[in-house]
Amino acid sequence: MAFSFLLAGCSKAPSEKAEIDTNVAFDQYKNAFLESFWQVSPEYALYNGRYEFASHLRINDAAARAADAEFISQHMALLAKFSVDELNGTNKGDWAIIDNELRSWQWRLSTFKDYQWNPSHYNVAGPIGLIxxxxxxxxxxxxxAINERLIKVPAYYQAAEANIVSPALPQTLLAIDQNRGAIGLLEGGLQEAIESAAISEKTKQDLVMHTQQAVAAIEHYVEFLEQMVPALEAGGAKDFRIGEALYEQKFSFDIVSEFSAKQVYEMALAEKAKIHVEMATLAEQLWPRYFPEQPMPEDSLILIGRVIEQVSLEHAKPSEFVAAVQTQIPALDAFVVEHDLMDTDRNKPLVVRETPAYQRGFSIASIEAPGPYDSAANTYYNVSPVDDLSPEMQESHLREYNSYTMQILNIHEAVPGHYTQLVHANKSPSLIKAIFGNGAMIEGWAVYTERMMLEQGYGEGQPELWLMYYKWNLRTVVNTILDYSIQVLGMDEQAALALLMNEAFQEEAEARGKWRRASLSQVQLTSYFTGYKEIYAFREEQKQRLGEDFNLKAFHNEFLGYGSAPVKVIKDNMRAH
Incomplete structure (x- = not known):
């Protein structure tokens, strides 16, 4: 690379001039790294707002993986040329993030190899829907651009079929469902766009033909997977549990915590016991209101569960679930502004919508935010409707996401949780921190805001809201216990459901959905609790350190100003001044 001579020279002299040159060189390197990264990861470029890559569909064959390995090797060598001690705070953090990204990528290719056993990695719908x-x-x-992608779809799925040699059953079933959703997108929304667009008849015919070929390729992939299912169900599937060694390695790369996965698991067990005490106190307070003529149960878990059952009956109608989410967002935004909790930007649109079919099956609500290169684009708050569920499952879902819990959900997903954090992240001067977001920071921030909002007076101390907050927070804690117990300790579905329903007070539909999610992913469920604990503890540390000079809004703005960097990186930067 053209700047490589500068890297070799600027890491040797410890003078102030050398430090300036090192940071200049590293800034040049970061830009070059990203430009070369987009070449091997065009879909990731698209999700970050680099729309010139919209027509590029990466085919994950052996040649592509060899190119990935070469990219990793080259950039690990380039990164090693820098003396980290000579970098400023921002660049030290960026160096650590790039280093972790490269090592994690290398580990996935050489050790984890999920491209061989996770069929749900292969789905062309997401980028097409985004475009x-x-x-x-x-x-x-x-x-x-979509037409260029469609032309390559048959080769994309041919490579996918060649890659899948030892699939896990849950990931296979998810891939079947989501790729059926992809067919729905191509035959529905895409066809509508083609028919209404002001393009020539020849162009329309080409688009229709390539869409049909793409649909046929997806159908073949779905059939390929469906034919495997009987053998997988009969015991021929790869175990979706990855075991302790791989789990600790993945936790280290994905979470970037000061703790090990086992330590966080043990912290979560202790936290669960503390939350049960808090919930019992609230349940005792609420019991006379909901059960005025009945004796209070002696077993605290039964007491908590009975009160939760009654409070949960207050919920939206099935047909109004998505609309109920939408109506709460302005009130949350107004509270943040009125209490001056952090900077907001009302010019960044948030669009609440039903989750597209090709994205359903993983969580009931999620934020889909634009990348830093197109930060003015819409942020979508995807909410899965419940209309198509059976009446029993509808009621179970609605009790789980009752009128109180829905407020906590909206704080987490929207304001001032994910949506607000990602708006700040896209303004970060460090593209590296915005692009390579750390899941524990992102999820931890959203969980942190739930408690912070109630501490600042949201809900006016309503005991029902606090009880449902603790139930929701218990979900965060139990997510960690569940994930580690399943992936490392071998917990089965029956034991998992007992934990979720009896100790976390979750409805059966939610518990079964969480079991499914824990069988589809690894480590991600621990990100909520790990990030939350580290952020909350750091805020309390800063309060102690700064005393009367501590300002909550200033803390929030500075913390968010570092983008989606690992909490450890943010703490190091904020402690330095």
Whole structure:
């Protein structure tokens, strides 16, 4: 690379001039790293707002993985040329993030190899849906980009079928469901866009033909997976549990914590016991209100469960679930502004919508935010409707996401949780921190805001809201216990459901959904509790350190100003001044 001579020279002299040169060189390196990274990861570029890559569909074959390995090797060598001690605080953090990203990527290719056993990694719908829904260019240009992608879809799924040699059953079933959703996108929303676009008849015919070929390729992939299912169900599937060694390695790369996975698991067990005490106190307070003529149960877990059952009956109607989410967002935004909790930006649109079919099956609500290169684009708050569930499952879901819990959910997902954090992240001067977001920081921040909002007076101390907050927070804690217990300790579905329903007071539908999620992913469920504990403890540390000079809004703005960096990186920077 053109700047490599500078890297070799600027890491030797310890003078102030050398430090300046090292940071200049590292800034040049970061830009070059990203530009070369987009070449091997065009879908990731697209999700970050680099729409010139919209027509690029990466085919995950052996040649692509060899190119990945070469990219990793080259950049690990380039990164090693820098003396970290000579970098400023921002660049030290960026160096650590790039280093972790490269080592994690290398580990996935050489050790984890989930491209061989996770069929749900292969789905062309996401980028196509993003191109259709993001008005970064006239629809005619966007359809041209989609057309280029469609041409490569058959080769994409041929590579996928060649890669899948030892699939796990839950991931296979998810891939079947989500790729059926992809077919729905191509035959539905894409066809509507083609028919209404001002393009020539020949262009329309080409798009329709390539769409049909893409649909056929997806159908073949679905059939390929469906044919494997009987053998997988009969015992031929790879165990979706990854075991202790791989779990600790993945935790280290994904979470970037000061703790090990086992330590966080043990912290979560202790936290669960503390929350049960808090919930019992609230349940005792609420019992006379809901059961005025009945004696209070002596067993605290039964007491808590009975009160939760009654409070949970206050919920939205099935047909109004998504709309109920939407109506709460302005009130949360107004509370943040009124109490001056952090900077907000009302010019960044948040669109509440039903979760697209090709994204359903993993969680009931999620934020889909634009990348830092297109930070003005819509942020979508995806909420899965409950209309198509059976009446029993509808009621179970609605009790789980009752009128109180829904407020906590909206704080977490929207304001001032994920949506607010990602708006700040896209303004970060460090593209590296914005692009390579750390899951524990992102999820930890959202969990932190739930408690912070109630501490600042949201809900006016309503005991029902605090009880449901603790139930929701208990979900965060139990997520960690559940994930570690399943992936490392071998917990089965029956024991998992007992934990979730009896000790975390979750409805059966939610508990079964969480079992499914824990069988589909690893480590991610620990990110909520790990990040939350580290952020909350750091805030209390800063309060002690700064005394009367501590300002909550200033703390929030500075913390968020470091983008989606690992909490450890943010703490190091904030402690330095």
């Amino acid at each position: 259709l829904n993001t008005e970064y260019a006239p629809i005619e240009e966007r359809l041209a």
